[in-house]
Amino acid sequence: MRARPKSFDLADGVSLLYVALALLFIFLPVGALILFAFQDGIAPVPPFKGPTLQWFDKMLHNRRLMEALWNSVLVGGLSSLAATFLGFLAAFSLARRNWRFAQGAQLLLMAPITVSYLIIGMGLQITFNLMGIDRSLLAIGIGHVVINLPLCFAIVYSQLGEHQANIERAARDLGANEWQVVGLITAPMLWPTLLAAYFIAFTLSWDEFVIAFLLSRFDVTLPVVIWGLLRSGLSPELNAAGTLVFGISIAIVLAVELLLWRGRRAATHG
Amino acid sequence: MAEPRVRFQSVAKCYGETIALADTDLEIAAGEYVVLLGPSGSGKTTLLSILGGFVEPSSGRVFINGEDVTDLPAARRPTATVFQDYALFPHMSVAANVAFGLAMRGLRKTQRLKKAEEMLELVGLKGFGRRGVHQLSGGQRQRVALARAIAVDPAVLLLDEPLGALDLALRRQMQEELVRLQRQLGATFVHVTHDQEEAMSIADRVVVMKDGRIEDMGPPARVYLKPASLFAARFMGENNLIEGQVVGRANGQTAVDTIVGRLLADQPAEPSEKVHVALRPEQLRFSAELGAQALGDAEVTEFSFQGTHFRVHCRLAGQELIARVPAEEPPLAGERLPLYARAGDLVLLRQ
Numbered sequence: 001m002r003a004r005p006k007s008f009d010l011a012d013g014v015s016l017l018y019v020a021l022a023l024l025f026i027f028l029p030v031g032a033l034i035l036f037a038f039q040d041g042i043a044p045v046p047p048f049k050g051p052t053l054q055w056f057d058k059m060l061h062n063r064r065l066m067e068a069l070w071n072s073v074l075v076g077g078l079s080s081l082a083a084t085f086l087g088f089l090a091a092f093s094l095a096r097r098n099w100r101f102a103q104g105a106q107l108l109l110m111a112p113i114t115v116s117y118l119i120i121g122m123g124l125q126i127t128f129n130l131m132g133i134d135r136s137l138l139a140i141g142i143g144h145v146v147i148n149l150p151l152c153f154a155i156v157y158s159q160l161g162e163h164q165a166n167i168e169r170a171a172r173d174l175g176a177n178e179w180q181v182v183g184l185i186t187a188p189m190l191w192p193t194l195l196a197a198y199f200i201a202f203t204l205s206w207d208e209f210v211i212a213f214l215l216s217r218f219d220v221t222l223p224v225v226i227w228g229l230l231r232s233g234l235s236p237e238l239n240a241a242g243t244l245v246f247g248i249s250i251a252i253v254l255a256v257e258l259l260l261w262r263g264r265r266a267a268t269h270g
Numbered sequence: 271m272a273e274p275r276v277r278f279q280s281v282a283k284c285y286g287e288t289i290a291l292a293d294t295d296l297e298i299a300a301g302e303y304v305v306l307l308g309p310s311g312s313g314k315t316t317l318l319s320i321l322g323g324f325v326e327p328s329s330g331r332v333f334i335n336g337e338d339v340t341d342l343p344a345a346r347r348p349t350a351t352v353f354q355d356y357a358l359f360p361h362m363s364v365a366a367n368v369a370f371g372l373a374m375r376g377l378r379k380t381q382r383l384k385k386a387e388e389m390l391e392l393v394g395l396k397g398f399g400r401r402g403v404h405q406l407s408g409g410q411r412q413r414v415a416l417a418r419a420i421a422v423d424p425a426v427l428l429l430d431e432p433l434g435a436l437d438l439a440l441r442r443q444m445q446e447e448l449v450r451l452q453r454q455l456g457a458t459f460v461h462v463t464h465d466q467e468e469a470m471s472i473a474d475r476v477v478v479m480k481d482g483r484i485e486d487m488g489p490p491a492r493v494y495l496k497p498a499s500l501f502a503a504r505f506m507g508e509n510n511l512i513e514g515q516v517v518g519r520a521n522g523q524t525a526v527d528t529i530v531g532r533l534l535a536d537q538p539a540e541p542s543e544k545v546h547v548a549l550r551p552e553q554l555r556f557s558a559e560l561g562a563q564a565l566g567d568a569e570v571t572e573f574s575f576q577g578t579h580f581r582v583h584c585r586l587a588g589q590e591l592i593a594r595v596p597a598e599e600p601p602l603a604g605e606r607l608p609l610y611a612r613a614g615d616l617v618l619l620r621q
Contacts, residue, residue: 163355169324170357173344174371174422188361 030246037239044236055236056244065241068225072206075137075221079144080201084194086145087152092186095160096168106157113150120146121214128215139215144208148201155197159190192259199256203249273336275300275458276321276426281330283316283482290316292482293330298426303452303459307469307505308479314462315430316482321460322428323347334425345374350424354431356415358403364390364414365399371422389417392451409440416448420455427452429461433468445472466506470494478502495550500619503548510554510591512547516540516618523613530565530587535616548617551581554593555610562610568593570605582607 036044040052059065090109094102112120124143125135133139164186171185187194209223216224222245229238276298283291291313298304306314319325320332323344331340339347350371359367365386372382383399390398393413398406406414412432419427429448433441449472452459463469469476470490477487478501486493486502497503503511514528516539523534526547533547555562568584568591575581580595584607593609595601 163357166353166355166357167359169344170351170353170418171359171370173322173324173349173351174418175345175374176370177345180374185359189359191361 033239034243034246036236037243039236039239042235044234044239055240059237059240059244062237064225065222065229068220068222069244071137071219072222075141075144075212076202076205079141079205080148080198082141082145083148083152083201084156084198087149087154087197088156088187088190088194090149090153091157091160092182095157096165109153110150112146113154117147117208117210118214121211124211125214135215135217137216137219137221140212140221143211143215144201144205147208147211148204151204152197152201155200156190156193159193160186164189192262196256196259199252199259203252206249206252207245273333274298275302275335276460277333277336278317278321279331279333281317281320281327281332283313283320283325284328289482291320291327294482294484296477296484296487298458298460300458301456303449303461303472303474304477305469305473305475306460306462306477306479307464307466307473308485309464309505311481312479313482314464314477314479317479318428318430318460318462321426322349322351348425349428350419350422351428351430352412352415352419352432354434356411358411358414358418360403362403363399364395364401364403364406367403367414368399368417368421370418375422385421386417389421390414392420392454393417394447408435409444412436412444416451420451420457424457426458426460429459431462431464433463433465441468448472470506476506478505480505496617497548497619500546500548500621503546503617503619508551508592510549510551511619512549512589513621514545514547516543516545524618526618529589533565533611533616534563534613535618536614537616537618539618539620544621546619546621548619549611549615551592552579552594553611553615554591555612556595556608558610560612562612565609565611567606568609570601570603570607572603573601584609 035048037055038051038053039048039055040050094106094109099105121143124139124146128135128139133142167189168181168185171181176184207223208221209227212221212224213227220228222241226238226241226245229235229241274297276296278294278296280293280295281291282289282293294313294317296317306317308314316325320327323339323342323346327340331338333339334348359370362370365383368386368389369377369382372385373379377385387396387399390396393416395410395413395417398410398414403411403414412435415432432448433444436444445468448459448461451457461472473490475487476490476493478485478493478499480501485505486498488498490506493502494506497506497509500511503509512528512530512533514526514533517525517527517532518541519525519538523536524539526533526535526539526545528547535547539545554565558564566586568586570582570584572583573580573595575597577597579597580599580601582593582595582601584591584593586609591609593607595607601607
């Protein structure tokens with residue numbers, strides 16, 4: 001049947017209005033944040049006085065902010081690497097070995113997703129105290145592995161189905177040992193998934209405040225610095241910093257979407 | 271006798287209480303094309319998986335070329351498998367897929383790519399080496415899977431319902447190509463399927479399985495014409511089965527009393543034994559040619575045109591029968607059809 005060209009009616013108008021309002025509700029705060037990063041004046045409040053890049057320039061020359069930015073990249077980059085690697089190993093072994101307690105282990109691994117960061121942060125503080133680990137970037141990194149590992153595990157686990165198991169079987173059948181199966185088949189076959197898990201972990205670490213706040217002392221990450229600066233008052237410079245944080249997050253999310261889309265395409269055609 | 275290529279020695283597999291494969295002995299000669307045929311749950315795939323090293327038997331030993339491979343993992347067995355879903359490596363080129371087994375054997379890159387190209391040529395995919403797996407059609411993937419498996423020169427090639435995902439025309443074509451390839455390589459193929467037509471057209475020997483047991487095995491023509499069990503008679507093609515009781519044997523023929531009257535069969539049987547008389551639709555004749563015995567007049571109830579013949583449902587003394595009437599002689603519903611059968615065609619199956 002051919003689709004009939006449809007005329008625009010009232011119902012369409014109402015749904016369009018609804019979508020517009022919903023999007024406005026979601027994006028207004030971010031939009032305002034970004035807009036006033038370009039404020040030509042000292043207060044990021046209306047009225048908007050015209051675009052300038054001076055606050056971005058100031059931010060990029062603010063040593064505290066730049067150090068924190070670098071710390072965030074370091075913590076996010078390394079903790080996500082660890083979370084993805086450990087999550088992959090856990091998912092592989094739980095998906096491929098018929099352990100009696102596999103189901104229980106899986107639940108246990110995923111459980112931290114439901115626990116608030118505040119509770120995890122407190123727990124880590126106490127644990128690190130007992131172990132004599134100082135509050136530091138390392139402590140934050142470990143904290144971020146704790147929160148991201150379950151997520152990475154879940155993402156990779158969902159991609160290790162029976163079809164993939166058969167592909168591994170084929171490799172074994174052709175003479176591959178276990179290391180070769182993981183290194184030459186499983187990991188490369190899952191690379192879009194692994195990268196997606198890595199990037200998702202990175203954005204969560206990048207935006208994460210509570211644990212970073214509780215576990216840091218001298219070296220801090222970007223959200224902690226922004227919080228500190230906020231306490232001394234609003235400034236378009238902070239808007240600029242927020243815009244940068246948001247921009248990087250969005251860029252990564254788009255990269256993940258692209259990866260997953262390509263992965264799905266390869267899966268349906270492969 | 272020389273040592274067979276494959277020997278199963280009272281191999282069995284249980285999952286808890288469930289018997290997937292009952293005590294099974296089977297020998298497969300070098301260069302033989304064996305088809306394991308049966309419905310799902312018949313144990314055919316279990317038997318294949320045990321040979322491939324993917325399933326560990328609960329008891330029994332498996333020998334390949336006289337060597338006990340029961341405890342060897344799949345990676346160290348001289349077998350290669352073509353999987354039902356092909357299980358190609360999605361992140362590798364076609365050539366890398368085919369060359370994978372050779373890489374695992376430590377062959378140099380130039381050598382293995384040369385061999386991969388040869389294998390691709392053998393399966394009709396010359397020049398496809400650089401393509402990605404996802405750029406291939408289903409039939410082409412099937413060929414790559416085949417090339418990948420034969421590239422390692424396996425002592426036995428295992429095919430697990432390899433044509434199940436292909437459409438009918440392609441399936442026919444691949445059946446012929448599998449046989450051609452097997453002859454050309456002089457290789458030993460063990461092929462699992464539930465499609466009896468496929469089994470008949472490609473096998474040197476069909477192994478009919480049911481409930482984890484071998485019901486019958488032999489050349490397709492023998493299994494088709496003289497099935498050893500009721501199940502084999504039913505599963506391999508269409509059959510008319512008439513219940514009866516053996517009266518006795520005289521003049522080299524066995525007399526069986528059935529609902530359609532007394533039938534004479536060449537096959538010997540014990541007196542008073544209860545049997546099924548099996549008769550293929552195409553073995554029902556319509557005249558007394560070649561000494562066929564008269565069965566009586568059957569009434570045509572239904573028929574359908576099949577191209578080469580009419581498939582006719584008819585009733586003879588309360589017994590439903592299926593016959594094949596030549597395409598040039600269209601039947602009529604309600605028509606009386608005189609039926610005859612030769613004593614040599616009747617198969618007596620113990621109940």
